[in-house]
Amino acid sequence: MSEKEEDDIKFLADAMLGSVARKLRIFGFDTLYVPDTSDNEILRLAAEQGRVILTADKELFKRMMKQGAPGVLVDGTSDLDDMAHIFEKLGISANLFSRIGSRCTSCNGALVQKRPEEVGALVPATVLARHDGFWQCTDCQKVYWDGGHLGRIRAFARNLEDRLSASKG
Numbered sequence: 683m684s685e686k687e688e689d690d691i692k693f694l695a696d697a698m699l700g701s702v703a704r705k706l707r708i709f710g711f712d713t714l715y716v717p718d719t720s721d722n723e724i725l726r727l728a729a730e731q732g733r734v735i736l737t738a739d740k741e742l743f744k745r746m747m748k749q750g751a752p753g754v755l756v757d758g759t760s761d762l763d764d765m766a767h768i769f770e771k772l773g774i775s776a777n778l779f780s781r782i783g784s785r786c787t788s789c790n791g792a793l794v795q796k797r798p799e800e801v802g803a804l805v806p807a808t809v810l811a812r813h814d815g816f817w818q819c820t821d822c823q824k825v826y827w828d829g830g831h832l833g834r835i836r837a838f839a840r841n842l843e844d845r846l847s848a849s850k851g
């Protein structure tokens with residue numbers, strides 16, 4: 683799959699997969715998270731918006747298969763296992779590190795890089811003093827910085843890439 687095709691993949695994550703949904707967003711994947719939604723509504727939304735359904739619900743997955751709706755059944759116990767499984771199933775292989783910091787984990791909005799002086803009023807002074815890589819959500823205005831949350835995501839990405847390259851043999 684080309685990088686362009688990978689960019690076009692959109693996900694819909696069901697109630698059990700909130701943490702996976704947030705990680706997919708930080709890797710830049712357009713991900714709708716629907717915690718309080720019926721199976722019927724999930725199927726309808728996914729079809730309408732062209733999204734790949736991610737679920738840990740075997741009954742829902744059976745219905746998806748019957749209807750030919752694209753989706754991946756995951757275990758729902760480990761984000762690392764689940765995401766390795768999703769990326770393998772869909773053939774997603776692009777460098778995950780280049781994707782970090784492109785979408786807001788809270789609201790799925792696009793992130794843009796900011797200079798420290800542009801976000802100075804929105805982050806604690808100690809953070810401002812210690813970091814210089816900042817991103818801000820264009821929708822909810824949440825600010826991200828290197829270290830902190832993005833540092834943990836980088837560590838997660840490293841583990842995930844190791845896992846994916848190991849399973850390729």
Ligand SMILES: [Zn+2]
Pocket residue numbers: 786787788789790791819820821822823824
């Ligand atoms: Zn946001």
